[in-house]
Amino acid sequence: MIENLKIGILGGGQLGKMLIQASLDLDLDIAALDPDPMCPCRQISKFSNGDLNDFDTVYNFGKDKDLLTIEIENVNIEALKKLENEGVKVYPQPAVLAVIKDKIQQKKFYKSKNIPTADFEVVNSKFEISRHQQRFPLVNKIATGGYDGRGVQMLRKVEDLEKAFDAPGILEELISFKKELAVIVARSVSGEIKTFPTVEMVFHPEANLVEYLFAPAELSEIIDLEAQKIAKSVAEAFEIVGLLAVEMFLGPDDKIYVNEVAPRPHNSGHHTLRANHCSQYDQHWRAILDLPLENTESIKPAAMVNILGADGYEGAVKIEGLKNILEKTDVFPYFYGKKTTRPFRKMGHVTILDNSVAGLKSKVEYVKSNLIIRSN
Amino acid sequence: MIENLKIGILGGGQLGKMLIQASLDLDLDIAALDPDPMCPCRQISKFSNGDLNDFDTVYNFGKDKDLLTIEIENVNIEALKKLENEGVKVYPQPAVLAVIKDKIQQKKFYKSKNIPTADFEVVNSKFEISRHQQRFPLVNKIATGGYDGRGVQMLRKVEDLEKAFDAPGILEELISFKKELAVIVARSVSGEIKTFPTVEMVFHPEANLVEYLFAPAELSEIIDLEAQKIAKSVAEAFEIVGLLAVEMFLGPDDKIYVNEVAPRPHNSGHHTLRANHCSQYDQHWRAILDLPLENTESIKPAAMVNILGADGYEGAVKIEGLKNILEKTDVFPYFYGKKTTRPFRKMGHVTILDNSVAGLKSKVEYVKSNLIIRSN
Numbered sequence: 001m002i003e004n005l006k007i008g009i010l011g012g013g014q015l016g017k018m019l020i021q022a023s024l025d026l027d028l029d030i031a032a033l034d035p036d037p038m039c040p041c042r043q044i045s046k047f048s049n050g051d052l053n054d055f056d057t058v059y060n061f062g063k064d065k066d067l068l069t070i071e072i073e074n075v076n077i078e079a080l081k082k083l084e085n086e087g088v089k090v091y092p093q094p095a096v097l098a099v100i101k102d103k104i105q106q107k108k109f110y111k112s113k114n115i116p117t118a119d120f121e122v123v124n125s126k127f128e129i130s131r132h133q134q135r136f137p138l139v140n141k142i143a144t145g146g147y148d149g150r151g152v153q154m155l156r157k158v159e160d161l162e163k164a165f166d167a168p169g170i171l172e173e174l175i176s177f178k179k180e181l182a183v184i185v186a187r188s189v190s191g192e193i194k195t196f197p198t199v200e201m202v203f204h205p206e207a208n209l210v211e212y213l214f215a216p217a218e219l220s221e222i223i224d225l226e227a228q229k230i231a232k233s234v235a236e237a238f239e240i241v242g243l244l245a246v247e248m249f250l251g252p253d254d255k256i257y258v259n260e261v262a263p264r265p266h267n268s269g270h271h272t273l274r275a276n277h278c279s280q281y282d283q284h285w286r287a288i289l290d291l292p293l294e295n296t297e298s299i300k301p302a303a304m305v306n307i308l309g310a311d312g313y314e315g316a317v318k319i320e321g322l323k324n325i326l327e328k329t330d331v332f333p334y335f336y337g338k339k340t341t342r343p344f345r346k347m348g349h350v351t352i353l354d355n356s357v358a359g360l361k362s363k364v365e366y367v368k369s370n371l372i373i374r375s376n
Numbered sequence: 377m378i379e380n381l382k383i384g385i386l387g388g389g390q391l392g393k394m395l396i397q398a399s400l401d402l403d404l405d406i407a408a409l410d411p412d413p414m415c416p417c418r419q420i421s422k423f424s425n426g427d428l429n430d431f432d433t434v435y436n437f438g439k440d441k442d443l444l445t446i447e448i449e450n451v452n453i454e455a456l457k458k459l460e461n462e463g464v465k466v467y468p469q470p471a472v473l474a475v476i477k478d479k480i481q482q483k484k485f486y487k488s489k490n491i492p493t494a495d496f497e498v499v500n501s502k503f504e505i506s507r508h509q510q511r512f513p514l515v516n517k518i519a520t521g522g523y524d525g526r527g528v529q530m531l532r533k534v535e536d537l538e539k540a541f542d543a544p545g546i547l548e549e550l551i552s553f554k555k556e557l558a559v560i561v562a563r564s565v566s567g568e569i570k571t572f573p574t575v576e577m578v579f580h581p582e583a584n585l586v587e588y589l590f591a592p593a594e595l596s597e598i599i600d601l602e603a604q605k606i607a608k609s610v611a612e613a614f615e616i617v618g619l620l621a622v623e624m625f626l627g628p629d630d631k632i633y634v635n636e637v638a639p640r641p642h643n644s645g646h647h648t649l650r651a652n653h654c655s656q657y658d659q660h661w662r663a664i665l666d667l668p669l670e671n672t673e674s675i676k677p678a679a680m681v682n683i684l685g686a687d688g689y690e691g692a693v694k695i696e697g698l699k700n701i702l703e704k705t706d707v708f709p710y711f712y713g714k715k716t717t718r719p720f721r722k723m724g725h726v727t728i729l730d731n732s733v734a735g736l737k738s739k740v741e742y743v744k745s746n747l748i749i750r751s752n
Contacts, residue, residue, distance in 0.1 A: 002695065002698065003693050003694065003695050017400065021397055021400050021401075024393065024397050024420065024713075025397075025708070025709070025710045025711070026709065026711055027711035027712065027713040027724075043420075043421070043422070044400065044419075044420050044421075045419070045420075046419070274653075277650075277706055277729065278708075282708075286702065291698065291699055291702050292699065292702040292703045294702070294705070294706070294707075294708075295705045295706050299675050317379050318379065319378065319379050322378065322667065323667055323668065326662065326667050326668040326670070327668045329670070329671045330653055330670070330671050331670075332401070332654075332658075332670075333401070333402065334401045335379075335401070335402055335403035336403065337400075337403040348403075353653065
């Protein structure tokens with residue numbers, strides 16, 4: 001059946017690129033849709049240029065496909081619902097996307113399903129937020145449109161009200177977490193579920209992006225099993241088909257709180273291309289094609305470092321230090337094919353394997369100080 | 377430097393496809409040249425349609441490139457030599473290709489470099505071969521143009537003279553080998569050399585193609601080291617830049633004889649995509665881009681089964697049994713994107729991992745009897 005299937009991906013960024021790379025093994029017939037004619041997927045699949053939030057664009061892109069998937073959740077869900085009604089398979093399902101895309105609905109969903117998450121209130125404006133200022137620090141998340149660290153603000157003191165979103169969103173208790181964790185879950189059309197080993201994320205303080213991660217996470221077996229169990233229960237609660245990246249906090253009380261989820265391949269699973277028997281990209285295809293899921297076992301401890309555009313540089317990409325970092329063993333760079341850099345833009349990542357966490361950390365530091373993206 | 381390099385690959389078949397897949401990680405700018413407009417590389421890189429043996433076609437394809445490589449050795453070497461003289465980097469070097477492409481020259485090269493190989497004589501016609509018939513069984517190999525089992529004939533009895541090539545070639549002693557082995561070597565522009573673990577090949581008796589292989593090979597440490605050493609010495613003798621797949625026989629005397637070499641990614645290295653820290657494709661790019669070579673260590677014992685078109689079927693591809701084989705753990709199919717099948721055509725391969733050779737063999741048998749390529 002895979003030999004005659006017409007497949008569309010909404011989004012043509014780096015996650016789409018890696019999905020397509022994996023799909024080549026199965027010789028899938030793929031088209032990508034993206035607003036940027038120079039996006040990473042432009043030359044490796046069929047490609048349509050257009051707005052992911054425009055009903056007609058998404059509908060017209062999807063109507064001759066057998067199967068649609070996404071690599072970004074900020075897409076026109078109404079068009080996907082119409083396509084689904086007309087018989088196109090859409091995984092993840094539009095109804096799931098609708099809940100996840102709206103942080104208010106997402107949080108309410110967790111509460112209704114008894115999934116542990118930080119306490120929150122719904123707010124609709126800056127004025128409403130101001131009425132909670134005596135409870136700062138709080139986290140203000142915009143309901144829709146946030147992505148990659150945009151759409152989240154820490155409100156620590158009254159002056160921070162300035163930065164608060166004057167739009168519907170949530171105010172969340174700030175959890176002074178010990179660790180931030182992620183578990184990628186895959187759930188297939190038939191309901192088979194498999195998780196990847198838990199990863200531990202370290203954030204870049206300025207850019208508010210994952211700076212590097214380690215996998216498997218350094219956790220007691222009890223906490224690790226709990227993280228795995230909660231991640232699985234979230235995927236089951238959504239009845240999602242495809243990947244679900246579940247980001248969690250390990251609180252000061254050693255309890256786990258679901259922070260947010262992404263219904264697609266995720267930054268926290270890049271390393272699976274080298275560090276696990278199958279990658280998150282392989283697994284996504286298996287899940288949405290209703291094929292048996294593959295072994296997610298870890299091969300070796302891994303780290304993943306984001307390659308961000310150096311501060312102060314903007315323009316055509318110039319990669320520095322590539323040879324240096326490749327002199328270390330088990331260091332695998334991935335460049336996303338973005339032709340121009342700007343400060344903190346995600347230009348790629350590096351996956352690192354090592355026998356020990358200490359070894360990983362030393363290679364991470366080496367990569368961070370040696371591989372620099374400047375402009376010409 | 378990699379960000380502005382224009383790279384060309386001569387050949388657009390499955391090996392080119394897997395080279396391009398690996399190149400996407402480094403965001404290399406690649407164009408492929410192939411005579412078949414429906415070849416596997418047609419949609420994943422820039423693509424030119426043309427004859428690989430035509431001087432002008434190859435020259436015109438290469439003249440605006442910075443770096444050229446191959447995925448098939450049957451190409452116009454004169455054009456490559458001219459391009460090399462004009463400053464285009466061509467790896468593997470045309471002079472090496474010229475020796476390897478001609479089995480007479482290749483065998484003479486081994487003799488001149490004291491590389492162990494079966495004894496042989498040069499023959500120019502069927503008539504000349506007939507003069508050796510009292511020494512049958514012998515192997516008759518055509519000097520140029522042979523590929524994938526074509527261009528080799530076993531001459532066991534006088535009647536087999538019929539099948540002998542009426543063209544320049546060699547007559548080789550038939551080694552009643554215990555095992556057929558292969559070692560893939562990479563040698564970089566700077567002369568760094570790394571080998572992949574030795575693999576053991578099993579041939580399909582009718583199709584004369586590798587049917588499946590195991591890696592690492594089951595050999596005593598002494599013999600394994602010897603195979604590795606000989607393979608390395610062949611790459612050093614050629615001073616090749618890029619990959620060299622060295623196929624060897626383990627003779628009845630436990631001595632190793634070089635059978636032939638391929639100056640490119642090879643069937644016997646497909647499994648490295650899953651079974652080793654880096655793949656042969658990754659390593660080829662590192663070698664020809666003059667980057668440090670990566671760790672070739674084996675992760676788990678692996679097998680690779682070719683997926684051949686079923687006998688009796690010709691036409692549009694129909695894949696049967698995919699779901700069945702994916703129910704087994706660590707079974708990874710690769711389909712090459714050929715739109716039509718014919719008996720014994722190489723349509724793809726399956727890489728299998730397991731902790732034991734017995735486990736591998738049982739999965740190989742399962743895959744062979746369950747995954748079938750028929751036509752619609």
